[in-house]
Amino acid sequence: MSAAIVFEGVRKTYGRVVAVDRVDVSIDAGAFVGLIGHNGAGKSTSLKMLMGTLLPTEGRVTVCGIDVSDNPRDARAVMGAVPEEPAVYEYLTGREFLEFVAKVRGCEGVIPALEQVGMLGDSDRLTREYSQGMRRKIALAAALLGDPKVIVLDEALNGLDPPSAARIKGVLRERVDDGATVLLSTHVIDTVERVADRVIMLAHGRVVADEVVAELAEGGLERLFLERLEATRDAR
Amino acid sequence: MSEPNPYWWAYTLRRAHRREHDGTLRTVLTGLIPLAVAAVLVPVVRPVFLGFLDEGSQALAPGLQGIVLRLGLLIVAVTALDVYAALIRSDERAILDLHPVDPEQVSRYLMGRTERERRWIPAAVAILLLPVAIEASVVGYTFSVIALAAVATMSFRASALMHLGAVGLAESEWAAPFLDLLRGSNPRAQAAFIYAPGAVLAATAGAVWLASLGVQFSLSNAPLGMVLVILPVLIGGLASHYVGRVSQRSWFRASPILADIDARYSALEQEDDGLRVYLEFTLRWLPERLALYVEKDLRHGWRLRRTGVTLAWAVGVLSALAGWSGSESAPVTSMVVGVLGVFALALNGVLMESDQPAFLREWLSVDKSAAMAARGIAVFGWLQAAVWLPLPVIWLRHGFLPAATSTGIVFACSIVAAVLVALCSRRPRWGLWVYLPVVAGIAGVVVTATRLGGAL
Numbered sequence: 001m002s003a004a005i006v007f008e009g010v011r012k013t014y015g016r017v018v019a020v021d022r023v024d025v026s027i028d029a030g031a032f033v034g035l036i037g038h039n040g041a042g043k044s045t046s047l048k049m050l051m052g053t054l055l056p057t058e059g060r061v062t063v064c065g066i067d068v069s070d071n072p073r074d075a076r077a078v079m080g081a082v083p084e085e086p087a088v089y090e091y092l093t094g095r096e097f098l099e100f101v102a103k104v105r106g107c108e109g110v111i112p113a114l115e116q117v118g119m120l121g122d123s124d125r126l127t128r129e130y131s132q133g134m135r136r137k138i139a140l141a142a143a144l145l146g147d148p149k150v151i152v153l154d155e156a157l158n159g160l161d162p163p164s165a166a167r168i169k170g171v172l173r174e175r176v177d178d179g180a181t182v183l184l185s186t187h188v189i190d191t192v193e194r195v196a197d198r199v200i201m202l203a204h205g206r207v208v209a210d211e212v213v214a215e216l217a218e219g220g221l222e223r224l225f226l227e228r229l230e231a232t233r234d235a236r
Numbered sequence: 237m238s239e240p241n242p243y244w245w246a247y248t249l250r251r252a253h254r255r256e257h258d259g260t261l262r263t264v265l266t267g268l269i270p271l272a273v274a275a276v277l278v279p280v281v282r283p284v285f286l287g288f289l290d291e292g293s294q295a296l297a298p299g300l301q302g303i304v305l306r307l308g309l310l311i312v313a314v315t316a317l318d319v320y321a322a323l324i325r326s327d328e329r330a331i332l333d334l335h336p337v338d339p340e341q342v343s344r345y346l347m348g349r350t351e352r353e354r355r356w357i358p359a360a361v362a363i364l365l366l367p368v369a370i371e372a373s374v375v376g377y378t379f380s381v382i383a384l385a386a387v388a389t390m391s392f393r394a395s396a397l398m399h400l401g402a403v404g405l406a407e408s409e410w411a412a413p414f415l416d417l418l419r420g421s422n423p424r425a426q427a428a429f430i431y432a433p434g435a436v437l438a439a440t441a442g443a444v445w446l447a448s449l450g451v452q453f454s455l456s457n458a459p460l461g462m463v464l465v466i467l468p469v470l471i472g473g474l475a476s477h478y479v480g481r482v483s484q485r486s487w488f489r490a491s492p493i494l495a496d497i498d499a500r501y502s503a504l505e506q507e508d509d510g511l512r513v514y515l516e517f518t519l520r521w522l523p524e525r526l527a528l529y530v531e532k533d534l535r536h537g538w539r540l541r542r543t544g545v546t547l548a549w550a551v552g553v554l555s556a557l558a559g560w561s562g563s564e565s566a567p568v569t570s571m572v573v574g575v576l577g578v579f580a581l582a583l584n585g586v587l588m589e590s591d592q593p594a595f596l597r598e599w600l601s602v603d604k605s606a607a608m609a610a611r612g613i614a615v616f617g618w619l620q621a622a623v624w625l626p627l628p629v630i631w632l633r634h635g636f637l638p639a640a641t642s643t644g645i646v647f648a649c650s651i652v653a654a655v656l657v658a659l660c661s662r663r664p665r666w667g668l669w670v671y672l673p674v675v676a677g678i679a680g681v682v683v684t685a686t687r688l689g690g691a692l
Contacts, residue, residue, distance in 0.1 A: 014496070014499045014500055015500060048495070051333070051334065052333070052491075053333050053491045053495060054492050054495050054496070055492040055493075055496070069492075072488040073336045073339075073488065074336070076335055076336040076337075077336040081334045083330075083334070085330075087331045088331065089246060089250055089331065090250075091249075091250040091251075091253040091257070092246060092249055092250055096246070096249055097246075100242055100246040101335060103242035103245065104242050104243075104332075104335045104336070104338075105335055105336060126257070
């Protein structure tokens with residue numbers, strides 16, 4: 001199976017501060033991967049390098065074989081992404097915002113995307129009137145437009161009500177079953193246990209665990225997380 | 237047929253929704269504010285900057301050349317900063333960075349959007365120069381306005397090209413030693429951006445000078461004059477041609493470079509320093525009841541209106557430069573720049589009310605009088621750079637009395653502006669409409685009285 005996302009010896013430093021330290025990860029196409037870690041573990045930095053909004057200090061990141069730093073436009077064309085704090089145009093309706101994204105991406109499918117995130121009924125209201133959760137859903141719908149091969153979500157399920165979160169998890173699972181790759185960063189271990197096939201754990205910028213979720217005992221992920229975090233602290 | 241620019245499409249829709257939301261009347265009135273300000277400034281500008289109109293027809297051509305040159309350079313400086321904010325530090329990057337945007341289309345849209353939102357600049361210039369048409373020469377006036385509109389057209393395009401070019405420079409190996417020499421304590425890449433507006437000014441100054449000479453020549457019917465007047469448009473067209481090419485790489489590279497710059501600034505600062513804002517040290521001298529609100533406003537202003545706040549230093553420098561001249565009228569010119577600058581900058585304090593998160597007002601139990609006083613104190617503090625910088629310069633060149641009088645008048649205006657801001661800050665909807673005419677009137681009276689009374 002070909003790799004959809006590859007981090008190759010990736011290191012990101014800011015002066016003396018090391019945010020991500022020699023990360024080597026390869027994620028196959030058609031995988032649903034959860035990325036977990038404590039605050040400041042390097043999750044968002046890693047995802048920003050994947051989205052091309054940060055450059056690695058060393059190493060390289062590729063998406064479907066495309067180097068994100070060298071070909072950011074091509075990389076973004078195969079990737080749908082929701083950042084930790086999604087931004088939308090405040091004076092567009094939800095539907096208009098998605099129409100804009102569809103024009104930029106050269107695709108269609110605004111209505112199905114709105115239906116998938118449960119926002120069709122509110123799609124003619126200005127996004128400035130939306131709650132934080134509704135904005136996140138619109139951002140998710142934008143990330144789903146054009147059937148991207150890779151979907152990157154940074155804490156994207158935070159702030160969603162349980163039915164919406166369940167619906168979106170279902171949509172993401174369908175996309176994975178159709179061959180897409182999902183990388184979901186979250187603090188919520190339960191979410192990863194329920195939807196992800198594989199979990200990658202970061203602590204202090206390093207990968208400290210890379211496990212198949214099905215092989216972990218019930219509640220094992222949380223235990224593993226705490227153990228590895230403790231071990232990393234001791235090592236430092 | 238090529239696809240229409242989707243960024244313009246979204247912008248047009250956003251403007252339409254904004255107009256529906258704000259109401260047509262408010263939208264139109266807001267758009268007219270700069271023109272109204274220009275109109276009320278005419279009586280102030282006329283005696284100070286258009287004094288050559290009183291010196292006979294011989295003085296007209298060189299006088300117009302001088303004013304067109306100065307206004308042209310000012311337009312370039314302002315638009316260069318504007319284009320940097322729109323194109324490089326664009327608020328739309330957070331949205332656009334997630335998608336495979338066409339860099340040429342995006343760059344042209346952001347450049348065009350800025351030009352559109354600043355289309356009042358040539359109109360305001362046309363109003364400020366009206367005394368030329370009324371008192372001296374319609375032809376001279378027309379050529380001056382055309383020349384300055386041409387300069388504005390060039391400036392938006394040249395600025396876009398230079399700022400996008402600065403992205404490449406920020407990363408280039410060969411430029412690294414030069415940037416290291418210039419950067420001071422800033423990250424290396426930031427040096428390329430810091431000096432880009434200056435580079436725009438340096439690169440276009442020649443064209444502005446030629447356009448101003450074109451105005452002078454046109455008055456003597458020299459055919460070369462018209463060519464020189466529109467020369468900036470041609471240079472702008474050339475710059476625009478290269479914007480597409482340069483943007484291909486620079487648009488995408490700008491975001492990670494800026495993210496690195498911001499992160500390096502944070503890493504350079506101590507955690508505590510990162511939280512500090514300009515003038516926060518003054519809080520220690522304030523009573524606790526006031527200090528809380530002053531701190532809130534200092535932070536609010538520094539984080540959301542930093543350009544407006546730091547422009548006080550630019551006004552101070554401008555005022556000091558005006559005072560450096562050996563001309564007898566230099567202290568008055570410096571004082572006028574200071575008074576106008578102080579009242580214009582204090583507008584930030586009124587506008588801050590519209591940035592104020594609604595939840596803050598609803599959730600906090602607000603001590604109204606303390607909040608009002610705090611706004612005035614914060615604004616007063618910000619204005620002081622504009623007040624005091626010219627003092628030593630005028631003192632050195634013209635003696636103590638003119639320096640003290642000029643500074644005293646500007647200082648008094650800063651107090652008046654701060655009090656007015658405090659009073660208007662509780663009326664976010666109409667504060668602007670009270671503030672602008674009142675300060676325009678006060679500025680007019682102060683400047684006219686100073687000149688008539690020969691106070692300096």
